[in-house]
Amino acid sequence: DTAVSQTPKYLVTQMGNDKSIKCEQNLGHDTMYWYKQDSKKFLKIMFSYNNKELIINETVPNRFSPKSPDKAHLNLHINSLELGDSAVYFCASSHRDTNNEQFFGPGTRLTVL
Amino acid sequence: KQEVTQIPAALSVPEGENLVLNCSFTDSAIYNLQWFRQDPGKGLTSLLLIQSSQREQTSGRLNASLDKSSGRSTLYIAASQPGDSATYLCAVDNFNKFYFGSGTKLNVKP
Numbered sequence: 001d002t003a004v005s006q007t008p009k010y011l012v013t014q015m016g017n018d019k020s021i022k023c024e025q026n027l028g029h030d031t032m033y034w035y036k037q038d039s040k041k042f043l044k045i046m047f048s049y050n051n052k053e054l055i056i057n058e059t060v061p062n063r064f065s066p067k068s069p070d071k072a073h074l075n076l077h078i079n080s081l082e083l084g085d086s087a088v089y090f091c092a093s094s095h096r097d098t099n100n101e102q103f104f105g106p107g108t109r110l111t112v113l
Numbered sequence: 114k115q116e117v118t119q120i121p122a123a124l125s126v127p128e129g130e131n132l133v134l135n136c137s138f139t140d141s142a143i144y145n146l147q148w149f150r151q152d153p154g155k156g157l158t159s160l161l162l163i164q165s166s167q168r169e170q171t172s173g174r175l176n177a178s179l180d181k182s183s184g185r186s187t188l189y190i191a192a193s194q195p196g197d198s199a200t201y202l203c204a205v206d207n208f209n210k211f212y213f214g215s216g217t218k219l220n221v222k223p
Contacts, residue, residue, distance in 0.1 A: 042213070100209070104159075
């Protein structure tokens with residue numbers, strides 16, 4: 001029974017396209033996150049949502065727009081994709097009642113050609 | 114701004130050895146520190162979480178310590194096995210802002 005799931009697992013697209021990545025968690029957590037892992041495997045937080053409200057928005061181009069329709073879902077929409085957007089994107093979730101211990105999804109490998 | 118450093122970047126040991134992975138951070142005002150492992154092409158698996166008020170946590174062959182005042186944490190792996198081969202990441206929670214180290218890539222040789 002998957003705790004944090006992401007779709008799609010792989011995404012290959014052309015420069016300039018718009019794409020979305022979906023994330024769902026069934027852990028009853030109140031906070032969800034998007035991370036980007038670059039080619040050097042460095043993980044950097046992009047966004048954090050708590051109870052559907054944006055609480056962290058790191059220095060990310062406004063081509064990236066997160067959307068949280070409910071506490072269990074956090075989607076990431078990317079407009080006008082660029083070569084530098086190629087990376088692995090991870091979704092994670094946590095709850096303050098469990099000391100913000102984070103649980104990660106399997107990742108979405110985005111390749112922009 | 115919080116900076117998290119992990120040393121060494123890579124480590125290769127024979128099976129059965131005990132080993133220590135290091136994590137240091139610059140801002141001691143943390144909520145907790147979490148250790149993860151990442152297998153190639155996979156997501157992150159949570160290993161241990163240490164709250165800022167704790168000194169250590171143990172799970173099986175793993176023991177993580179935290180010295181908040183000096184900005185350091187260690188992950189001790191006892192009796193290493195080939196299945197422990199992975200990249201180990203530490204992450205610091207600065208009250209909902211998470212900062213990751215670049216990881217230590219561990220290879221345990223049979």
